[in-house]
Amino acid sequence: MSANLMWLLYEATLQTLYMVAASTLLGTAFGLPLGVFLATSQQGELLSSPWLNKVLGLVVNATRSVPFIILVVAIIPLTRAIVGTSIGTNAAIVPLTLAAIPFIARLVENAIREVDAGLIEAARAMGATPMQIITKVLVREARPGITLGLTLAVVSLIGYSAMVGAVGGEGLGDLGIRYGYQRFMPEVMVSVVVILIVLVQLVQSIGEWIAARFDKRAPRNRGH
Amino acid sequence: MTGMTAAGAAISFEGVGKAFDGPGGAWIAALQDVTLQVEPGAICGIIGRSGAGKSTLLRMVNGLERPTAGTVTVAGHDVGRAGGAALRAIRREVGMIFQHFNLLASRTVAGNIALPLEIAGTPADPIRARVADLIARVGLDGLAGRYPAELSGGQKQRVGIARALATSPKVLLSDEATSALDPETTQTVLRLLADINRELGLTILLITHEMAVVRDIASHMAVIEGGRIVESGPTYDIFTRPTHLTTRSFLGGVTGLTLPAFIAGKMLDHRPDGPSEEVIRVTFAGTHATDPMLSKLATELGIASNILAGAIEEVGPHPFGNLLISVDAARGAEARAYLEQHGLLTEVLGHVR
Incomplete structure (x- = not known):
């Protein structure tokens, strides 16, 4: 493989990492609070507001129903309004983030619903405010589950990032399509796939390691 | 218990009722016309079968449940009508321990005991000192850095007790606190509760379905059946002169009263x-x-x-x-x-x- 191709692969890997990191951070910044709210706002819960819970649940489901490649194209006007352009790596971060938010929100919601209701009761009995219960009890106790959820989200975003070549997002997936497929360069295709496998493996291992560090429950209670 | 005025009592239930919305718009009464006074420094045991309403009654004392009729007063505060910050302030004066301990798995022994103090906004230094005191008080020396998963049931309940005492409450609520423990551990936990009651003058209200628990530490008791208090008074009087059928059947298990x-x-x-x-x-x-x-x-x-x-x-x-x-x-x-x-x-x- 020529030094030129090596350079292309290197650049593409960095682009992929950049898009995934940015959309994970932005997706978590919005998805985490949204997930916490979804997990605590049904009738009779801490932040009980059943109406808003239903509306947000519908929006989340609707966003998750749209195939990612359609989402990328459909929100081009929004992307242009935010980034100033609809093509390039930065532009690709917008649809990736938009797909990440509802996904992360659902994963966070599930992790928080796993927390024993007895802990909420104990915290209420201590005189905790709903916000204190969320930060000191729910999110903290759900850390292992949230970490594994975020790991899953990052792996999915690595997959999604391969599709943003459609709007000039570049990255590994785009390189694979343009060189490996369209220019019949199987060695590029193989390299891209190998790099992606290594990336996913790394993310998964790091995620599980962090989750295990957070998890202080007895081994038999680990539901993962 | 009887003859106390509501004003002097640590905990007072006056004509308390609780009804839930049942299916088809029907009301289901969980508690009816409960009147009970617990004097300061008493250990009052409420005994009843599951579903008798004892848990609902206990949870009214710190406002986890609200009465639909009557008044619940704790240390002079009307709990049933308090809300928001006022209710949270009352809750800091009422500690609570649970059957399944309800400890945070992600926090150490010290971290769990510190939680109510953090919630109350206590600065870090006083928290450290207070937590060290409490760990020694409940006999958990050397275990401050352990996680709940590494502790036995009895040790977990000691953490629960230390946590409940952290904010120096006047009243301690015990929700079947020994029901998940073996008989020997139950005795050590009950002894700890009795010591705390004596040394701190803490009023304890406990619910249980085990007469032995009431016999061992309660100075006063009440028997609850179908949402009503059917008998109440000093434990000794009720053990020697039970009048209600339910009381007698509970006593059967602990007093050799069962016929061959x-x-x-x-x-x-x-x-x-x-x-x-x-x-x-x-x-x-x-x-x-x-x-x-x-x-x-x-x-x-x-x-x-x-x-x-x-x-x-x-x-x-x-x-x-x-x-x-x-x-x-x-x-x-x-x-x-x-x-x-x-x-x-x-x-x-x-x-x-």
């Missing part, structure tokens, strides 16, 4: 025709000895008695005994009058042929 099966199967409510035996429960309080009484019964009146079951119990520091005997039914009234005359309590349980 071969007699229980033959018991009749009314005296049958022909020769029969009367089964009598004899209760003696304090240091009365019954052996001389039963032998006197034989020598002075010529009435022979069979001992069917018996036990001597301690309620707090006071011993009391129960004997189940049978005598010739024809002379039953005479025998009972004689025993009553000598300060024993008697009750006819039935007849056997």
Whole structure:
């Protein structure tokens, strides 16, 4: 493989990492609070507001129903309004983030619903405010589950990032399509796939390691 | 408990009711017309079967449940009508321990005990000092850095107790706190609660379905059945003179009151025709000895008695005994009058042929 191709692969890997990191951070910044709210706002819960819970649940489901490649194209006007352009790596971060938010929100919601209701009761009995219960009890106790959820989200975003070549997002997936497929360069295709496998493996291992560090429950209670 | 005014009581229930929305718009009453006072420094045990409403009653004291009728007062605060910051302030004066401990798995022993203080906004340095005190107080020295998963049930409940005491409450609520523990551990946890009650003057309200728990630490007790208090008063009085059927069936398990099966199967409510035996429960309080009484019964009146079951119990520091005997039914009234005359309590349980 020529030094030129090596350079292309290197650049593409960095682009992929950049898009995934940015959309994970932005997706978590919005998805985490949204997930916490979804997990605590049904009738009779801490932040009980059943109406808003239903509306947000519908929006989340609707966003998750749209195939990612359609989402990328459909929100081009929004992307242009935010980034100033609809093509390039930065532009690709917008649809990736938009797909990440509802996904992360659902994963966070599930992790928080796993927390024993007895802990909420104990915290209420201590005189905790709903916000204190969320930060000191729910999110903290759900850390292992949230970490594994975020790991899953990052792996999915690595997959999604391969599709943003459609709007000039570049990255590994785009390189694979343009060189490996369209220019019949199987060695590029193989390299891209190998790099992606290594990336996913790394993310998964790091995620599980962090989750295990957070998890202080007895081994038999680990539901993962 | 009786005769206390609501104003002087640590916890007071006045005509408290709780109804839930049932299916089809029907109201289901979980509690009805509960009136109960717990005086400061008392340990009051509420005993009842599951579904009797004892948990609902307990959870009203810190506002986890709200009454739909009546008033619940804790240390002078009307809990049922408090909300927001006022309710949270009351809750800091009321500690609570739970059957399943409800400790945070992600926090160490010290971290769990510190949680109520963090919630109350206490600065870090005083928290450290207070937590160290509490760990020593409940006998968990050396375990500050352990996680709940590494502790035994008894140790977890000690963490729960230390956590409940962290904000120096006036009242401690115990929700079946020993029900998940083995008998030996139960005893050590009860002893700890009794020590805390004595040393800190803490009022304790506990619910349980085990009469032994009430016997071992409660100075006062109430029996709850179908959402109503059917009997309440000093534990000793209720153990020696139970009036309600539910109380007696709870007592059966702890006071040797159960008849042997071969007699229980033959018991009749009314005296049958022909020769029969009367089964009598004899209760003696304090240091009365019954052996001389039963032998006197034989020598002075010529009435022979069979001992069917018996036990001597301690309620707090006071011993009391129960004997189940049978005598010739024809002379039953005479025998009972004689025993009553000598300060024993008697009750006819039935007849056997």
